[in-house]
Amino acid sequence: MNAKLLFTSASLAIAAGVSSAQAEDLTLCWAAWDPANALVELSKEYEAESGNKMSFEFVPWTEFASRMLNELNSGGKLCDLMIGDSQWIGGAAENGQYVKLNDFFDANGISMDAFIPATVTGYSEWPKGTPNYWSLPAFGDVVGWTYRKDWFARPEIQEAFKAEYGRDLAVPATYAELMDIAKFFQGRDIDGKTVYGASIYTERGSEGITMGAMNTLYGFGFKYDNPDKPYDMEGFVNSDGAIAGLEYYKALYDCCTPPGSSNSYMGEGVDAFKSGQVALQMNFAFTWPGFDTDATVGGDVTGYFANPAGPDGDKFAQLGGQGISVVAASDKQEAALTYIKWFAQPEVQAKWWKLGGFSALRAVVEDPGFVASAPYAQTFLDSMAIVKDFWAEPAYATLLQASQERFHDYVVAGNGTAKEALDGLVADWTETFEEEGKY
Amino acid sequence: MTDPIAQRVAAATPPRLAHRIRGLSDRTIAWLFVAPTIFLLLAVNIFPLIWTIRLSMTNFRTNRPNNEVEFIWFENYQKILTDEDTWTSLQATAHFLIWTILLQVLIGFTLAYLINKKFRGNDLWTTLIVLPMMLSPAVVGNFWTFLYQPQIGLFNYFVQFLTGTDPASFSMIGEVALAPWAIVIVDTWMWTPFVMLICLAGLRSIPSSIYEAAECDRASKWRQFWTITIPMALPFLMLAVLFRGIENFKMFDLVVQLTGGGPGSTTLLTSIDLKREAFEKWRTGYASAYAVILFVTVFGLASIYVKALNKVKDR
Numbered sequence: 001m002n003a004k005l006l007f008t009s010a011s012l013a014i015a016a017g018v019s020s021a022q023a024e025d026l027t028l029c030w031a032a033w034d035p036a037n038a039l040v041e042l043s044k045e046y047e048a049e050s051g052n053k054m055s056f057e058f059v060p061w062t063e064f065a066s067r068m069l070n071e072l073n074s075g076g077k078l079c080d081l082m083i084g085d086s087q088w089i090g091g092a093a094e095n096g097q098y099v100k101l102n103d104f105f106d107a108n109g110i111s112m113d114a115f116i117p118a119t120v121t122g123y124s125e126w127p128k129g130t131p132n133y134w135s136l137p138a139f140g141d142v143v144g145w146t147y148r149k150d151w152f153a154r155p156e157i158q159e160a161f162k163a164e165y166g167r168d169l170a171v172p173a174t175y176a177e178l179m180d181i182a183k184f185f186q187g188r189d190i191d192g193k194t195v196y197g198a199s200i201y202t203e204r205g206s207e208g209i210t211m212g213a214m215n216t217l218y219g220f221g222f223k224y225d226n227p228d229k230p231y232d233m234e235g236f237v238n239s240d241g242a243i244a245g246l247e248y249y250k251a252l253y254d255c256c257t258p259p260g261s262s263n264s265y266m267g268e269g270v271d272a273f274k275s276g277q278v279a280l281q282m283n284f285a286f287t288w289p290g291f292d293t294d295a296t297v298g299g300d301v302t303g304y305f306a307n308p309a310g311p312d313g314d315k316f317a318q319l320g321g322q323g324i325s326v327v328a329a330s331d332k333q334e335a336a337l338t339y340i341k342w343f344a345q346p347e348v349q350a351k352w353w354k355l356g357g358f359s360a361l362r363a364v365v366e367d368p369g370f371v372a373s374a375p376y377a378q379t380f381l382d383s384m385a386i387v388k389d390f391w392a393e394p395a396y397a398t399l400l401q402a403s404q405e406r407f408h409d410y411v412v413a414g415n416g417t418a419k420e421a422l423d424g425l426v427a428d429w430t431e432t433f434e435e436e437g438k439y
Numbered sequence: 440m441t442d443p444i445a446q447r448v449a450a451a452t453p454p455r456l457a458h459r460i461r462g463l464s465d466r467t468i469a470w471l472f473v474a475p476t477i478f479l480l481l482a483v484n485i486f487p488l489i490w491t492i493r494l495s496m497t498n499f500r501t502n503r504p505n506n507e508v509e510f511i512w513f514e515n516y517q518k519i520l521t522d523e524d525t526w527t528s529l530q531a532t533a534h535f536l537i538w539t540i541l542l543q544v545l546i547g548f549t550l551a552y553l554i555n556k557k558f559r560g561n562d563l564w565t566t567l568i569v570l571p572m573m574l575s576p577a578v579v580g581n582f583w584t585f586l587y588q589p590q591i592g593l594f595n596y597f598v599q600f601l602t603g604t605d606p607a608s609f610s611m612i613g614e615v616a617l618a619p620w621a622i623v624i625v626d627t628w629m630w631t632p633f634v635m636l637i638c639l640a641g642l643r644s645i646p647s648s649i650y651e652a653a654e655c656d657r658a659s660k661w662r663q664f665w666t667i668t669i670p671m672a673l674p675f676l677m678l679a680v681l682f683r684g685i686e687n688f689k690m691f692d693l694v695v696q697l698t699g700g701g702p703g704s705t706t707l708l709t710s711i712d713l714k715r716e717a718f719e720k721w722r723t724g725y726a727s728a729y730a731v732i733l734f735v736t737v738f739g740l741a742s743i744y745v746k747a748l749n750k751v752k753d754r
Contacts, residue, residue, distance in 0.1 A: 072502075262612065410703075
């Protein structure tokens, strides 16, 4: 009897061993955009090395947060790996939706010091500024600008600009200069076609106008809260500088965007720039490789620059990008961790950059050949050095919806004043933090 | 005596079951047949409704599974009903509802009246007119955003053709004054054929003998229209209003595609607002209360309307 029991146990143990060594089918969830296609390509190497099969679930940006947060909140098992937005980190950490990675990083010699500090803070840490890691920086992204280098170089345009503004037409160093350039190009005839000043973010439904307006707000003096008293926002969110920043953004929207720009985000910006409608375009860095290789605006036609300085010389840029996390509800956490271990390798990260993924690994971006590797590489580094991110609190979605409504209502719909919009935003955010028990 | 159906059922079943079925009343057998449907109805309609009502009295948030859920009675209802944004959203919904119904009934009935006349190509025209309602609202919303595009949109060029206005000088979905009308126009374009079909059914149900009798009495066409056509088609018209009213009260997809609720909150209909509360802010308890309020509003208005409809039918 004992022998029979022993045999049965041994058989089960062998079966279990075989099962754990078996290839897993892992699903990685991310947004549907160009870098995701690059990741599919990159992951083929992982499949060959590990024997695990990678499946992908990509959702368009406008539905990404809604769809994926629904998945996380419901404890769904669709995703084993999630490349989630930076603002989700607080909620995902506090609600146990991501696996904490500190022990895994220690056991596998993965150091967060090896990544760009801003991306570690933005994508991996919760609470911010503490060594508690919930993801590996996967895709460094930041808002910056593209401009029509070929138009800027034309003698007749240079001449006209100098005659009007008394200086050479060049990459703007300040927001005031950027406004001049946008005004100069607005409605101008170039090659028999009417062009416009700038394409900026105005999208209402998800996060667009917030991701856009925050750039000028930061540059003009906006702060999320009192550095000495967290969540105290009066006089910081609605400071005189912040009000001027929002007024600037509205002025830019009113004077210098193409007709019909009331709901523009990343895709609309790309379309406006590629179709030769605008001289300047605000967009996340992930779009830049696409411009560089484009038949119309590729090569020397397009130039790149980081956010210009505000009136007091402050330069800041809205952080984008994401970290890669293991979903706590997944039954395949061990296999998912092998993907992260593979992805963190310097040679994989170097290839990731070459394929169009913005690596956050310092070994890649600090490599002497990095700046020369792409025309936008230096701008990417400059921009990553000045990043700020939106709230990453568990209540981020409520905070974001409030700013979407307030900003769109003022900038696009033209209701009220910038001060009223920001005073209202302080009231909305204060109410949310009260509900969160922060006071 | 049991009825023949019960006898046949009993005969076709194994002895023990047959014995039991023979002992069942007609009422019990009837219940046995409807029970699965009732169970399904309870599971997918009634239980979620009761659960929603329960949730609406809590502070539950789906994205905070670890938080303690507190029973807060009617606090959510009070917040919603005293929130200025709710009323702004209801106003936007009312504007959309009233104008779409008005336009769809007027145009739909007119089209039905014309299509009801016998003319060459009648079937072809009917088919062409009903095409918009066969499209997906998401597709319609998407292509109308292109039609409304100030630089390339046909709509703006059509307006230029009629009025001489520069097409790039206005944005139907980007301006506060125009956006509410932009969504009304698209919904009217899409759903007028539906109203037309219902009206057509109503017009074709009117016996021609009534018109013949009116002709004998020398009633004018105008008088025939107001004393025969309208009263006899009225129940159908009212039915169309009911269907479109309920549908448009919960309008979501078309408007999200067109304006995303903007500019600002100009076209933020209640269903879009509700979706944002429930699935973007994850205020589940609050959103449940919002849903209950909307449900009671629609249900209440529809009940009153159906009573009125029955009175008209009984006349």
